[in-house]
Amino acid sequence: MLYLIGLGLSHETDITVRGLETIKKCSRVYLEAYTSILMTASKEDLEKFYGKEVILADREMVESKSDEILHNGQTEDIAFLVVGDVFGATTHTDLVIRARELGIKVESIHNASVMNAVGACGLQLYNFGQAVSIVFFTENWRPDSFYAKIEENRKIGLHTLLLLDIKVKEPNFKEMMRGRIVYEPPRYMSVSTCCEQLLEVEEKRGEKAYTPNTPCVAVSRLGSPSQSFKAATLKELAEYDAGEPLHSVVMLGRQVHDLELEYLLEFADDKEAFKKAVRADQEYFKPPPPPPVEEEEFSD
């Protein structure tokens, strides 16, 4: 059996009781270590907590050597640990499909991920549209496909969760050309870098999918003891120091309910200014007034 086990967001104790019990009976335990990191626990902390060796699985192993991970899975129990929940990344879907082909049963043990825990900022999950990924811009590669997706969400009034790039175990290209494999230190995109990139793309495209004054929420170290939120405009957050990683950003849509706003104000430095920014932003993508309601029509 292959067990896919979500680890949650931060502590080694964020694993579920069922997840922990399952690890204890597995003959091999892999930790997927390239799409996210557990914020307050190292590999050694996990090994101590589980009483088991943990094998780090990098991208190459998961994508090219999945048969090694799945070896003997027809008769042995294997744990594949994923930070957050199990199905955050497409590579895990791939692994399940490969297991099926080999006749290996698969069970998932779910946990929190940023996709649902972000509700802690006070914005309602059902007011979110599609989530988008923001990758580090390089000199020659400044992908902006996120722009159209944010616009799609904002046109229908929805909030957007921006998932920020992390680079773990990236090879150094110069060294690689010399035939040596040297890894770069890990990099985690900050709130300010994300917001700078967003501002750059808006400046270039100028279609006002959002503006420098669009209200956003900086989400720092979600689920960890030092979790914090900051509600401010996009341009303010481009200069905001959100501290240690991991970070995410939420860009608000027009549909901000009073309860959501009341909750967010707690995280604003200048409550009046933030409220004003929210009201002003609601003028974008305003729908036409609704047609007169027919008598026999019902609506919740």
Add this chain to the structure above:
Amino acid sequence: MLYLIGLGLSHETDITVRGLETIKKCSRVYLEAYTSILMTASKEDLEKFYGKEVILADREMVESKSDEILHNGQTEDIAFLVVGDVFGATTHTDLVIRARELGIKVESIHNASVMNAVGACGLQLYNFGQAVSIVFFTENWRPDSFYAKIEENRKIGLHTLLLLDIKVKEPNFKEMMRGRIVYEPPRYMSVSTCCEQLLEVEEKRGEKAYTPNTPCVAVSRLGSPSQSFKAATLKELAEYDAGEPLHSVVMLGRQVHDLELEYLLEFADDKEAFKKAVRADQEYFKPPPPPPVEEEEFSD
């Protein structure tokens, strides 16, 4: 301190280790028992597992008597348990705002919810738009505001998670008029009832936000040992018996990646027919062909 603790989806052991440790040190433990249920554990199972009394908190208690829940929270530790994750329902946001007013600190211990665990069906979470609630139709109340939201999602190619109504501790109105409080037995909306209601609304409105042939996924008992998925068209699922509750439904959008489809086919009775339905449905809301790409433009 008020601890909001997610219980996950099914087993008493789906709670996190940190959640369980926290419960053990709290002086009072409330279980929110009206927006969802834990599928394979009763209140008594939880009490045995926690070694603590668990107080059921119905809607009335949470919405009108929150000060009772929060009593002495400035000095005592209080646990408020929520099935799934913590911020699934607006009422919990309310409780946090009230706690803040009373000067009570609040900490959340997150867990899986249907909002992220639904990724287990093979559809990628970042291809989902806004989630919608489907409530039981009554003779005089057949709310269809979900229709416009599904249409908004499908217009931009996104999948929609449909959260199905549950009715727990609903008073019987006839008895109430006689001055007696008698509660109805709990009701959980089934996949087939949901799909019938969707078909009725499409028939009435006829705007083709979706059709009887739109591909969907029935999600049964997500996260429980008897979890199952069925991939079929909307009209097929209107006649599908998804078994014991809880159920959800995902309606597909046009953006179905090959990997998503490959994963889903495992859950289709007639794989060729389902694939054909997906291809046919992709003709709805097809975007115009993209403009020619300028040389200096980059895109991921």
